[in-house]
Amino acid sequence: MSGVAFIVGFGKGVGSAVAAKFKSEGFAVAVASRSLVPGEVEKEHGYLGVKLDASQSDQVAAGFARVEKAIGPANVVVYNASAFASAPGGKADPLSLSGEDFLQGVSVGGIGAYYVAQHANGGFTRLENTSHPLPPRVFIATGNALPWVQPPLPHLLGVSTGKKALANIVESCATAYADTGKRFYYAYEVSPQGGLVRSPDPSTHAKVFWGLYNLKEQGDWAVKFTKE
Ligand SMILES: NC(=O)c1ccc[n+]([C@@H]2O[C@H](COP(=O)([O-])OP(=O)(O)OC[C@H]3O[C@@H](n4cnc5c(N)ncnc54)[C@H](OP(=O)(O)O)[C@@H]3O)[C@@H](O)[C@H]2O)c1
Numbered sequence: 001m002s003g004v005a006f007i008v009g010f011g012k013g014v015g016s017a018v019a020a021k022f023k024s025e026g027f028a029v030a031v032a033s034r035s036l037v038p039g040e041v042e043k044e045h046g047y048l049g050v051k052l053d054a055s056q057s058d059q060v061a062a063g064f065a066r067v068e069k070a071i072g073p074a075n076v077v078v079y080n081a082s083a084f085a086s087a088p089g090g091k092a093d094p095l096s097l098s099g100e101d102f103l104q105g106v107s108v109g110g111i112g113a114y115y116v117a118q119h120a121n122g123g124f125t126r127l128e129n130t131s132h133p134l135p136p137r138v139f140i141a142t143g144n145a146l147p148w149v150q151p152p153l154p155h156l157l158g159v160s161t162g163k164k165a166l167a168n169i170v171e172s173c174a175t176a177y178a179d180t181g182k183r184f185y186y187a188y189e190v191s192p193q194g195g196l197v198r199s200p201d202p203s204t205h206a207k208v209f210w211g212l213y214n215l216k217e218q219g220d221w222a223v224k225f226t227k228e
Contacts, residue, residue, distance in 0.1 A: 002026040003135045006067050006074035008054050008116050009081030010036060010047075014142055017202030018078055018209050019047060025210070028071040032063050033081070054081045054112030055104075064119035073123030075131075076213055079116050079141040082162065083108040087155040094154035102158040109162020113141055114169050117184070121173070124182045137181065138213050139173070141166050142205065143188035144196055145224075153196075167222065174221035185212050187223040201227040 005022035007015050010031035023029045023046065030048040031041055038049030048070050052059040067074060083104040089096030117139055124137035146153065146160040147167040153160065167186050174184040187208055189200050204227050212223065 003075040004028045004030070004067070004072050005076045005078070006030045006032070006064075006120075007078040007080060008032045008052075008060075008063075008112075009079060009142070010041075011080075013202050014200050014205045015078070015080050017206040018080070019045065021206035021210050022076065023047070027076070030067040030071060030074065054079075054116060055107040057115045060112070060115040060119060064123065068123060068126075073126050073130075074120065075124065075127055075135040076138045076140070077116060077120035077123075078209065079113045079139070079166075081108050081112055082142070082159060084156075084159050087157065089155075091153065091155045094157040097155075097158055102161070105158025105160075105162045106165060107162075109159055110165025110169065113166045117169060117173060121177070121182065124180075134181070136183070136213055138183045138185070139170075140185045140187055140209050140212055141170055142200065143167060143186040143222075144200075145188055145190050145194065146196070149195060171221050174218055178218055183212075183215070183218045185221055185223050187212060187225070190224055190226055192226060197227070204228045 005027045007019050010033045019029050019031050032050040032052050034053050036049050041047045041049035050063040050066055052063040085101035087094050087097040120139045146163045170184045170186040189197050191197050208225050
């Protein structure tokens with residue numbers, strides 16, 4: 001086996017393509033979402049399935065413990081979960097977004113990523129003491145262009161606040177852990193014009209994430225790409 005990959009936010013899109021890519025490269029793969037059925041993903045794909053809500057710290061802790069016990073600490077962790085809601089009042093009225101939808105955008109988009117990065121980092125550190133040779137240790141978050149889009153898109157205030165938090169978490173970790181060899185990326189697909197895409201292209205994400213995993217050094221923490 002080449003290593004252990006854990007994809008949090010596993011669905012039919014990016015998560016499936018990334019999981020399949022790492023499995024095809026010889027990784028043991030674990031996947032997580034709120035609604036997956038562990039027996040089904042194991043039977044269909046050979047993945048370890050973990051049911052968790054990434055915005056709940058106790059569920060994230062239990063999920064990482066389950067993965068580590070079953071297949072070892074993940075040396076590549078992908079954060080792909082997000083919550084999308086558009087303010088009913090449109091661009092002119094961002095505060096028409098319900099408090100609940102705003103909270104979901106922030107807690108799934110950003111806070112959940114913090115919990116996942118924390119546990120990923122714990123596993124990365126344990127690998128330093130147990131794994132020879134030491135495999136790459138990489139955290140990759142699926143982003144979008146919202147942290148940089150100008151003018152801003154006020155109707156997407158929940159998801160944009162979540163993605164800005166996510167970008168901040170990744171930038172801080174990439175900077176702070178640079179000397180340890182642990183690497184952190186915010187990878188985001190853009191349209192040919194540089195903006196948001198309607199739905200992310202799974203196979204391009206899988207290719208880009210695999211490329212990031214194989215880099216020898218951190219490089220830029222924010223990685224922009226277009227559909228291939
Ligand atoms: N670049 C762009 O412009 C752009 C455009 C659109 C989307 N995106 C990004 O692409 C990613 C998703 O794309 P995708 O095609 O992979 O979507 P997807 O196939 O729907 O997969 C996302 C999965 O995340 C899971 N999830 C949602 N909330 C969760 C939570 N709280 N805890 C655990 N799992 C959770 C969902 O499963 P459950 O419901 O079962 O939990 C879902 O299956 C997001 O990060 C999104 O922000 C980027």
